[in-house]
Amino acid sequence: MTTEQILYPPIEPYDAGMLSVGDGQQLYWEECGNPDGKPAVFLHGGPGGGCNADQRRYFNPDKYRIVLFDQRQCGRSTPHAATPAADFSVNTTWKLVADIETVRADRGIDSWLVFGGSWGSALALAYAEAHPRRVSELVLRGIFTLRRKELDWFYNGPAGMMSPVWWRAFEEPLGAGFAGDRISAYHDLLFDPDPAVHLPAGLAWTRWEAATSKLENTQADIDAWSDPAYALAFARIENHFFVHGGWFADNQLIDLADRLAGIPGVIVQGKYDLCCPVVTADDLHRAWPEADYKLVLAGHSIAEPAIAKELVAATDRFAD
Numbered sequence: 001m002t003t004e005q006i007l008y009p010p011i012e013p014y015d016a017g018m019l020s021v022g023d024g025q026q027l028y029w030e031e032c033g034n035p036d037g038k039p040a041v042f043l044h045g046g047p048g049g050g051c052n053a054d055q056r057r058y059f060n061p062d063k064y065r066i067v068l069f070d071q072r073q074c075g076r077s078t079p080h081a082a083t084p085a086a087d088f089s090v091n092t093t094w095k096l097v098a099d100i101e102t103v104r105a106d107r108g109i110d111s112w113l114v115f116g117g118s119w120g121s122a123l124a125l126a127y128a129e130a131h132p133r134r135v136s137e138l139v140l141r142g143i144f145t146l147r148r149k150e151l152d153w154f155y156n157g158p159a160g161m162m163s164p165v166w167w168r169a170f171e172e173p174l175g176a177g178f179a180g181d182r183i184s185a186y187h188d189l190l191f192d193p194d195p196a197v198h199l200p201a202g203l204a205w206t207r208w209e210a211a212t213s214k215l216e217n218t219q220a221d222i223d224a225w226s227d228p229a230y231a232l233a234f235a236r237i238e239n240h241f242f243v244h245g246g247w248f249a250d251n252q253l254i255d256l257a258d259r260l261a262g263i264p265g266v267i268v269q270g271k272y273d274l275c276c277p278v279v280t281a282d283d284l285h286r287a288w289p290e291a292d293y294k295l296v297l298a299g300h301s302i303a304e305p306a307i308a309k310e311l312v313a314a315t316d317r318f319a320d
């Protein structure tokens with residue numbers, strides 16, 4: 001069965017708008033499905049990925065009131081990270097956690113199912129650990145907690161041995177023989193004012209993730225991430241967060257998992273996830289054993305059929 005066959009049919013928002021959250025930031029938000037249904041919020045990945053129409057389809061539209069929003073400086077939110085007006089000092093994990101609460105209160109929701117994958121899983125955990133009474137359930141995929149060993153795995157060498165062609169493309173902007181911390185070095189490139197420097201760096205950074213997100217990637221998958229403005233915003237926001245370790249103490253999200261006690265949850269993890277290796281999901285489950293843990297034959301992407309199947313099963317399970 002394909003992912004297209006697993007997901008609910010495409011739907012359009014019944015309401016949408018822009019919400020001011022302070023610091024000069026305007027967030028795009030939308031609601032889909034049933035206005036009287038069970039509230040759920042979708043936290044997109046990246047950070048910097050933005051939300052899209054397919055993300056609405058992981059919920060039964062007859063039963064869920066689905067809220068999606070573009071996090072600070074990406075998607076349709078403004079100012080956009082690809083523009084000179086973007087002030088990255090006002091974009092942090094804890095600002096985003098506060099933004100989720102602002103969206104919830106603005107929409108008149110008391111508590112909601114929180115759904116997040118990849119960076120969205122880290123943000124969902126940070127939010128749930130800070131505001132457990134506002135979370136009715138957690139559905140997490142491709143677990144990522146920004147521990148230094150996770151960042152080093154993907155950006156400082158080991159993952160490159162699994163995809164050498166795309167690793168060489170990722171290293172190209174750094175120059176031959178580079179041997180330092182690639183996250184820090186990319187920060188200098190991505191925030192260089194010269195487009196001849198920051199645009200190739202943004203594309204190389206973003207394509208590295210695109211090329212490793214599925215068990216079998218096509219050129220079309222990579223091209224979908226290759227719009228220059230999208231790639232630059234995605235790369236800048238990710239790099240900004242990673243340089244700062246997500247503003248977490250190392251292992252913080254797992255160390256504080258006892259705060260999730262009593263929240264029903266599902267963890268869906270691809271066994272061959274190259275971006276976010278299975279060890280992090282395993283560590284989270286050991287710290288939060290009451291969650292259901294689904295280890296499936298897949299890579300990282302939410303669009304892989306084995307992952308999509310378990311995510312839809314999870315939201316169906318919690319719909320009532």
